[in-house]
Amino acid sequence: MSSSPWFAPRVALSTKRTRVLTIVSFLLPLLIWSAVSYVPFLWHPKVVVIDPGDVSYFKVDMLVDREVFKKESSKVEEAEKTLPTGKRANPIYLPAPHEVAKAFVTSFTTEPQRRSEQWLHESLWHSITIIFWGFILSSLVGVPIGVLCGTYAAVSRIHEPFIEFFRYLPAPAFGALAVAILGIYDGPKIAIIFIGTFFQQVLIVSNTTRKLDISLLEAALTLGAKRMQLLFKVVIPGILPDLFRDLRILLGWAWTYLIVAELIGTSSGITWFITQQARYKNFDNVFAAIMMIGIIGLLSDIILAKLGKCIFPWERSANKA
Amino acid sequence: MTRIELPSYLEQSDEVKERFDEIKQREVILEVKDLYKYFTTAKGEITALKNINFKVHRREFVCVIGASGCGKSTLIRILSGLESASTGQMLLDGEPVSGPGPDRGMVFQGYTLFPWLTVKKNVMFGLRSQGMSEANAEGEALQWIDLVGLEKFAESYPDQLSGGMKQRVAIARALANKPRILLMDEPYGALDAQTRSRMQSYLLQIWHNIDITVLFITHDLDEAIYLADRILVLKAHPGEVQEVIEVPVPRPRDPEQFMSPEFLATRKRIDELIHPPSDEDEDDKLNMIRLTRVGDEVEP
Numbered sequence: 001m002s003s004s005p006w007f008a009p010r011v012a013l014s015t016k017r018t019r020v021l022t023i024v025s026f027l028l029p030l031l032i033w034s035a036v037s038y039v040p041f042l043w044h045p046k047v048v049v050i051d052p053g054d055v056s057y058f059k060v061d062m063l064v065d066r067e068v069f070k071k072e073s074s075k076v077e078e079a080e081k082t083l084p085t086g087k088r089a090n091p092i093y094l095p096a097p098h099e100v101a102k103a104f105v106t107s108f109t110t111e112p113q114r115r116s117e118q119w120l121h122e123s124l125w126h127s128i129t130i131i132f133w134g135f136i137l138s139s140l141v142g143v144p145i146g147v148l149c150g151t152y153a154a155v156s157r158i159h160e161p162f163i164e165f166f167r168y169l170p171a172p173a174f175g176a177l178a179v180a181i182l183g184i185y186d187g188p189k190i191a192i193i194f195i196g197t198f199f200q201q202v203l204i205v206s207n208t209t210r211k212l213d214i215s216l217l218e219a220a221l222t223l224g225a226k227r228m229q230l231l232f233k234v235v236i237p238g239i240l241p242d243l244f245r246d247l248r249i250l251l252g253w254a255w256t257y258l259i260v261a262e263l264i265g266t267s268s269g270i271t272w273f274i275t276q277q278a279r280y281k282n283f284d285n286v287f288a289a290i291m292m293i294g295i296i297g298l299l300s301d302i303i304l305a306k307l308g309k310c311i312f313p314w315e316r317s318a319n320k321a
Numbered sequence: 322m323t324r325i326e327l328p329s330y331l332e333q334s335d336e337v338k339e340r341f342d343e344i345k346q347r348e349v350i351l352e353v354k355d356l357y358k359y360f361t362t363a364k365g366e367i368t369a370l371k372n373i374n375f376k377v378h379r380r381e382f383v384c385v386i387g388a389s390g391c392g393k394s395t396l397i398r399i400l401s402g403l404e405s406a407s408t409g410q411m412l413l414d415g416e417p418v419s420g421p422g423p424d425r426g427m428v429f430q431g432y433t434l435f436p437w438l439t440v441k442k443n444v445m446f447g448l449r450s451q452g453m454s455e456a457n458a459e460g461e462a463l464q465w466i467d468l469v470g471l472e473k474f475a476e477s478y479p480d481q482l483s484g485g486m487k488q489r490v491a492i493a494r495a496l497a498n499k500p501r502i503l504l505m506d507e508p509y510g511a512l513d514a515q516t517r518s519r520m521q522s523y524l525l526q527i528w529h530n531i532d533i534t535v536l537f538i539t540h541d542l543d544e545a546i547y548l549a550d551r552i553l554v555l556k557a558h559p560g561e562v563q564e565v566i567e568v569p570v571p572r573p574r575d576p577e578q579f580m581s582p583e584f585l586a587t588r589k590r591i592d593e594l595i596h597p598p599s600d601e602d603e604d605d606k607l608n609m610i611r612l613t614r615v616g617d618e619v620e621p
Contacts, residue, residue: 219434223498234435
């Protein structure tokens with residue numbers, strides 16, 4: 001086992017190695033981040049003032065550039081007054097891992113500053129509902145059209161050329177239009193997610209449908225299946241596992257449209273929280289919020305993957321073989 | 322080397338002759354009349370099948386054999402209705418048919434079981450398509466699964482089965498529709514030699530037990546002779562029937578007959594038809610310098 005090479009083209013790794021590498025893939029960025037945060041000579045371009053000494057505009061906890069600190073120190077030294085003291089620090093936009101970790105908890109427990117504002121969990125929930133509705137509405141229309149496009153050449157010809165053109169139009173470009181039509185609240189945000197997802201969805205689903213082994217349809221024909229039976233008893237069940245995989249990938253894409261969508265009209269959801277916290281310079285909260293999006297995305301994908309294994313038992317047996 | 326003197330493949334024992342006379346008395350299930358198939362390609366029109374005429378009688382086992390590219394797959398696809406003939410007619414029980422239908426069961430070379438259905442549901446597929454109730458279809462399907470000896474695997478998914486088992490399910494699935502004729506397109510082409518010969522005797526047993534007519538496509542001479550009553554030998558470019566051979570090997574068939582004189586005589590005849598000696602002897606000789614003399618002392 002130990003003698004098997006780490007780098008062999010298209011050869012699967014052992015379970016142990018897979019697990020180790022998965023952990024390393026998360027540990028590595030964390031390690032780099034920690035190194036930059038906790039090892040002073042690596043970067044730390046700023047100095048945080050501990051004692052301002054006789055520099056008139058220095059204050060305790062103030063962040064100044066190292067050059068400025070040095071210049072002011074030498075000025076004070078020349079005048080033979082009290083030297084300021086300080087230690088090297090990173091800029092405010094790069095909080096240390098432990099600060100972000102703390103922010104993970106405090107950002108949930110901190111009361112909103114104004115009564116009209118939302119708690120973090122409310123903002124997150126709002127974002128999730130935007131994604132949910134945008135994605136569901138897109139799938140309700142996109143999946144049937146995609147399946148029909150992949151099954152019938154005529155349906156494909158009447159939809160796909162236009163969709164092929166439309167998918168190059170960036171979804172955020174429709175922001176202003178969406179606000180004009182749908183108002184300033186959730187409507188236009190859902191519309192952006194919809195536009196961002198729908199056109200890709202039709203093309204991807206139709207492609208997946210086309211990949212269904214045609215001999216399955218031929219077998220069904222020789223068994224006496226008729227038109228609608230071919231669609232509902234062969235095409236749809238035949239592509240379901242792949243369709244499910246497609247939707248998982250598309251859901252990931254939908255999340256990437258979230259921030260732009262939430263900036264349209266009145267800022268809302270997790271985006272509102274991020275921009276608000278950035279304004280207050282609470283970058284630990286900003287980092288925490290960005291990571292929460294990642295965690296929610298990853299978790300939902302893992303849950304969907306597990307769900308897929310439950311609802312498509314024949315796929316599971318195929319993997320085993 | 323001594324050559325064994327083989328009888329003519331046309332020589333039939335009284336028993337075999339009697340059997341053929343009796344088969345010819347039976348009703349005609351499938352009749353193909355003046356069938357042609359042209360394909361249009363970039364290079365122009367190709368005649369894939371030319372003037373095909375034959376009849377298959379009830380409970381007869383007919384094999385179609387030919388080198389690759391002779392159009393045998395096109396022929397069976399036309400018979401199954403998946404492709405249409407350019408001209409000519411195909412009669413099932415005397416009635417012209419077109420398009421695919423459950424009256425002609427088909428077993429394909431590739432595995433075409435529905436991977437999302439269990440073995441039982443696969444066999445039920447045709448029955449359900451024709452509107453049979455779930456309960457009745459299930460009962461019938463289980464009988465057919467029993468017949469191919471896979472009752473233990475009724476609830477398994479196709480991917481859990483071996484290649485041979487998959488083809489047995491495919492046969493059960495086609496037979497469940499009670500077709501007039503079973504069309505088999507090189508069904509054992511993808512199987513290893515051992516599984517293949519087991520599958521051949523399975524098929525003979527099934528055919529022995531139920532009232533089914535079989536048209537079987539293959540490129541394997543032994544398979545064709547072992548299984549068939551009659552063999553249609555096709556010639557390539559264009560695909561034409563060269564000869565219809567009545568197999569003189571008596572039934573019931575047994576793998577031991579592979580060495581019998583009448584088997585070998587038939588095999589020799591088909592081999593001559595499919596691989597005419599002229600073009601090959603020249604091509605097979607490699608024009609190459611000898612690079613070794615090891616072992617030459619004992620090999621004269």
